[in-house]
Amino acid sequence: xxxxxxxxxxxxxxxxxxxxxxxxxxxxxxxxxxxxxxxxxxxxxxxxxx
Ligand SMILES: [Zn+2]
Numbered sequence: 795x796x797x798x799x800x801x802x803x804x805x806x807x808x809x810x811x812x813x814x815x816x817x818x819x820x821x822x823x824x825x826x827x828x829x830x831x832x833x834x835x836x837x838x839x840x841x842x843x844x
Contacts, residue, residue: 798822798829803836 798806798819805811806819823830 797826798832800832800836803829803832806833807836807840807842 802811802819806816811819819829823833
């Protein structure tokens with residue numbers, strides 16, 4: 795399994811992935827702390843977390 799790149803994390807957050815891709819990465823992020831952190835980082839950077 796590959797890990798999220800910044801580009802993929804942004805695509806995920808901004809809704810540019812297919813539903814299949816999204817499901818794969820969301821499942822991965824639940825099992826992989828590094829990728830969960832990557833998603834959190836970009837959500838925060840984009841002001842999408844309070
Ligand atoms: Zn990962």
